[in-house]
Amino acid sequence: MKQYVIRRILTSLVVLLGVSFLIYAMLRMMPGDFVEQMTSGNPTVTAEQKEKLRELYGLNKGIVEGYVQWLSDALRGDFGVSFTYQRPVTEVIGSKMWISFSLAASAFVIELLIAIPLGIAAARRQYSKRDYLIMFLALAGISLPSFFFAAVLQRIFAVGLGWLPLSGMVSAREDYTGFRLVLDIAYHFILPVTVFVITGIGGWLRYVRTNMLEVLNADYVRTARAKGLPESKVVGKHAFRNTLIPIITFIGGSIPGLFAGAIITEGIFAIDGLGKTALDAVNNKDFPFLMTYLMFMAVLTLLGTLISDILYGLADPRVRFR
Amino acid sequence: MKKRILTIFMVVIVMASLLACGKKDNGSGSEGSMGTLVIGTGAFNGVFSPFFYQTAYDAQAMELIFVSVCELDENNELKDKAGHIETEVIENDSKQQTKYTIKLNEGMTFSDGEAVTIDDLIFAYYVYCDPNYDGMSTFATSLDIVGLEEYREGNAETISGITRVDELTCTVLVDGVNIIGDRLLGLVQLVPKHYYGEDYVKGDLAGVKDKSSAPLGSGPFIFESYKNNIVTVKANENYFLGAPHISFVKYQVIDEEQKISAIIKGDIDITDPAASLEVIDELEDEEIPYSLTGYPGYGYIAISAKRIPDIKVREGLMHLMTRSQAIRTYYGDLAEIIERPMTPTLAEYPDDAGEYWGYDPQKALQCFKEAGYEQINGKLMKDGKQLVVEVGIGKAESHPSTPILTQMANDLRAMGGELIISDMEFSLLTNRVQRDDIDMWIMSWGNVTDCDMTQLYGSEYVKAGGSNRTWIQDAELDALMVEITKTLDFAERKQLVAEALDRVMSWATMLPVYQRKDMIIYNPDTIDMSTIPENTSTYYSYVNEIEKLKLK
Numbered sequence: 051m052k053q054y055v056i057r058r059i060l061t062s063l064v065v066l067l068g069v070s071f072l073i074y075a076m077l078r079m080m081p082g083d084f085v086e087q088m089t090s091g092n093p094t095v096t097a098e099q100k101e102k103l104r105e106l107y108g109l110n111k112g113i114v115e116g117y118v119q120w121l122s123d124a125l126r127g128d129f130g131v132s133f134t135y136q137r138p139v140t141e142v143i144g145s146k147m148w149i150s151f152s153l154a155a156s157a158f159v160i161e162l163l164i165a166i167p168l169g170i171a172a173a174r175r176q177y178s179k180r181d182y183l184i185m186f187l188a189l190a191g192i193s194l195p196s197f198f199f200a201a202v203l204q205r206i207f208a209v210g211l212g213w214l215p216l217s218g219m220v221s222a223r224e225d226y227t228g229f230r231l232v233l234d235i236a237y238h239f240i241l242p243v244t245v246f247v248i249t250g251i252g253g254w255l256r257y258v259r260t261n262m263l264e265v266l267n268a269d270y271v272r273t274a275r276a277k278g279l280p281e282s283k284v285v286g287k288h289a290f291r292n293t294l295i296p297i298i299t300f301i302g303g304s305i306p307g308l309f310a311g312a313i314i315t316e317g318i319f320a321i322d323g324l325g326k327t328a329l330d331a332v333n334n335k336d337f338p339f340l341m342t343y344l345m346f347m348a349v350l351t352l353l354g355t356l357i358s359d360i361l362y363g364l365a366d367p368r369v370r371f372r
Numbered sequence: 373m374k375k376r377i378l379t380i381f382m383v384v385i386v387m388a389s390l391l392a393c394g395k396k397d398n399g400s401g402s403e404g405s406m407g408t409l410v411i412g413t414g415a416f417n418g419v420f421s422p423f424f425y426q427t428a429y430d431a432q433a434m435e436l437i438f439v440s441v442c443e444l445d446e447n448n449e450l451k452d453k454a455g456h457i458e459t460e461v462i463e464n465d466s467k468q469q470t471k472y473t474i475k476l477n478e479g480m481t482f483s484d485g486e487a488v489t490i491d492d493l494i495f496a497y498y499v500y501c502d503p504n505y506d507g508m509s510t511f512a513t514s515l516d517i518v519g520l521e522e523y524r525e526g527n528a529e530t531i532s533g534i535t536r537v538d539e540l541t542c543t544v545l546v547d548g549v550n551i552i553g554d555r556l557l558g559l560v561q562l563v564p565k566h567y568y569g570e571d572y573v574k575g576d577l578a579g580v581k582d583k584s585s586a587p588l589g590s591g592p593f594i595f596e597s598y599k600n601n602i603v604t605v606k607a608n609e610n611y612f613l614g615a616p617h618i619s620f621v622k623y624q625v626i627d628e629e630q631k632i633s634a635i636i637k638g639d640i641d642i643t644d645p646a647a648s649l650e651v652i653d654e655l656e657d658e659e660i661p662y663s664l665t666g667y668p669g670y671g672y673i674a675i676s677a678k679r680i681p682d683i684k685v686r687e688g689l690m691h692l693m694t695r696s697q698a699i700r701t702y703y704g705d706l707a708e709i710i711e712r713p714m715t716p717t718l719a720e721y722p723d724d725a726g727e728y729w730g731y732d733p734q735k736a737l738q739c740f741k742e743a744g745y746e747q748i749n750g751k752l753m754k755d756g757k758q759l760v761v762e763v764g765i766g767k768a769e770s771h772p773s774t775p776i777l778t779q780m781a782n783d784l785r786a787m788g789g790e791l792i793i794s795d796m797e798f799s800l801l802t803n804r805v806q807r808d809d810i811d812m813w814i815m816s817w818g819n820v821t822d823c824d825m826t827q828l829y830g831s832e833y834v835k836a837g838g839s840n841r842t843w844i845q846d847a848e849l850d851a852l853m854v855e856i857t858k859t860l861d862f863a864e865r866k867q868l869v870a871e872a873l874d875r876v877m878s879w880a881t882m883l884p885v886y887q888r889k890d891m892i893i894y895n896p897d898t899i900d901m902s903t904i905p906e907n908t909s910t911y912y913s914y915v916n917e918i919e920k921l922k923l924k
Contacts, residue, residue, distance in 0.1 A: 216625060
């Protein structure tokens with residue numbers, strides 16, 4: 051097991067190295083750069099000033115030369131200073147990622163709490179009205195565009211009924227501190243979390259249902275039924291436990307992704323998270339930020355698959371690591 | 373720590389939904405909030421430094437923290453604020469120089485209690501002129517301060533043209549005459565040298581940059597915090613124009629689409645949605661007061677004289693563009709068609725200028741024929757090639773100028789030519805324009821405060837990175853533009869500007885299209901509208917008189 055993990059981590063490092071060069075080269079090949087972006091529309095900036103700025107921002111180096119420089123800095127833990135935020139990139143990501151994570155994680159927990167029981171309920175009566183209704187709702191949720199759904203929720207609950215705040219993270223007019231502040235933030239997160247849950251729950255529902263169906267048709271379930279066990283025990287103990295194996299694997303693999311941020315929803319609700327920041331960085335050509343953010347995503351993805359593989363072994367004793 | 377907060381948070385979110393109902397009677401205008409003004413704005417980068425900010429939103433969050441020596445009045449004229457600037461042209465053996473004398477008001481203090489002195493202003497000039505300055509200000513490149521080049525390029529320790537006279541006065545000597553010199557010098561914000569300049573030595577701006585997250589100035593408000601997408605500033609009791617009536621101003625980030633809803637709901641008090649006919653209707657329905665001011669810029673359609681060198685072809689294209697229908701439909705009264713490529717918010721704009729080219733397909737065809745094109749089998753051909761022009765536009769589906777292009781494409785097709793409309797992402801368009809890789813494009817210029825056009829149309833600015841991407845190369849125009857920047861007499865200057873703009877038009881590379889309106893909306897339930905300046909304009913708004921603003 052230990053050996054397996056070490057080997058996986060070592061291969062991941064090689065993959066990361068390749069990924070980093072690809073990302074670097076692609077970002078550098080984007081048309082335009084930060085200086086061009088920031089000075090467009092301003093006729094008083096001269097060509098000399100732009101050239102000088104490129105030099106100061108390190109944008110005048112070739113791709114290979116620049117990459118080697120980036121890599122040697124990165125290996126020493128220096129990921130550069132964001133062009134737009136003018137703070138170390140790691141600091142910017144560090145401060146915003148927890149906001150994105152708390153949003154995504156709350157939604158994630160709620161999704162699971164709803165999706166697992168409903169998915170099982172649907173699977174137990176396949177092709178019944180209940181099954182169709184649950185699957186219809188799941189598909190409807192998946193198909194809802196988040197920007198549209200968010201706007202509808204805002205119209206109804208914020209503008210129309212006035213129950214919930216329209217957007218933002220705290221009530222600007224008040225100066226809450228301590229527990230009241232936490233409550234206020236939670237109050238502001240209700241709508242965005244709802245958008246996450248409704249649009250994200252469908253995938254989980256379908257996953258739970260499919261896995262449950264597979265297990266319910268397995269031989270050992272038939273055996274359990276044949277020996278006269280009550281249905282609740284068959285489903286609750288024998289079937290559900292086996293369904294948990296793929297679900298836990300999937301959950302473990304999804305956790306790193308919770309840090310990634312949600313581009314559209316964060317923008318609509320004026321939440322200072324990583325997703326909105328990444329989109330702005332693309333528009334502003336904030337090279338050091340994008341480079342580090344994408345590397346961060348790469349690490350999260352590799353971590354996700356690694357966690358799910360390890361969990362798979364832990365949850366299913368039949369799997370052996372080699 | 374963060375993880376613990378997170379755990380609490382997850383428990384709390386459920387409780388909060390229960391609390392939500394009880395909270396609504398605590399909505400807008402609740403007790404204790406009388407002293408807080410909430411302004412809706414766009415996302416912050418958190419760079420709250422007069423030297424290094426990059427976005428209008430960061431600048432907005434700082435506008436109450438700092439004051440400058442002068443400010444612009446409603447007519448875009450310089451007037452005294454924290455001091456006074458005097459311009460004097462001197463003849464130094466056949467060489468013209470300008471001496472600016474800047475004098476600060478007595479008795480001003482920064483919000484930390486230290487007195488404001490001329491050293492603080494001089495320090496700001498030095499930061500802008502630093503050889504390693506990497507902000508977006510054009511201060512150092514726009515003004516020929518005597519000794520600046522030696523300072524930036526060589527080993528000079530000081531800029532010889534900047535002289536400290538006494539505690540509150542300094543002089544700046546500039547080569548030549550520059551109509552915007554007083555603006556450049558007078559609109560620099562006063563920053564405390566003892567704070568920003570703590571570790572400053574020539575060439576090392578790290579110490580100045582370190583202060584970007586905690587600005588300190590002498591303005592009507594004092595920076596308090598930036599967190600949760602809100603910037604909070606509190607009243608400066610010692611502000612030299614009097615303590616503000618409002619105790620706190622908060623800048624709340626809000627999505628463009630939500631601005632009006634947020635005013636209606638009472639979440640914010642002042643904001644600036646993009647003006648459209650739809651928005652006006654909504655505001656009038658809800659009886660929300662608003663100000664409309666001219667945007668200090670304009671939209672244009674440009675043709676590259678490098679890519680289409682034959683002026684007759686360019687003239688033909690000019691005759692195929694009809695603007696009023698498109699702009700009227702899109703903007704109604706929220707934009708006006710302009711006839712010369714300059715923002716009409718400038719007093720120098722020639723108000724009586726008429727349409728230069730005019731829509732006339734017959735004339736267009738005539739021009740193409742004069743350029744040597746012939747209609748062969750229904751195609752406009754010259755030397756075996758069809759007339760094909762590519763025009764670049766960003767977000768064509770919602771761009772006010774799109775109908776101009778579709779009309780033009782139809783007319784051109786009827787004649788046998790082709791107009792390729794390329795809808796592309798804005799940064800890609802910028803990039804292609806910069807590389808002279810597109811024949812025609814639709815863009816706009818913004819934030820114009822003066823009538824200096826040298827960089828837009830000057831021959832030398834066609835080089836890579838320069839702003840003259842239409843490739844106008846006209847020695848007479850060059851001379852005229854230099855003349856403009858040296859003419860201090862307004863009437864004379866206005867005449868020269870009109871001449872220069874006519875010459876620009878004659879190149880058939882620039883078709884000015886429209887100048888739109890900016891909008892500010894106010895929450896009538898919270899704001900005492902009688903304290904909003906009546907002379908609100910492009911250059912002057914409630915911000916300039918924030919200390920007088922009252923809440924209901």
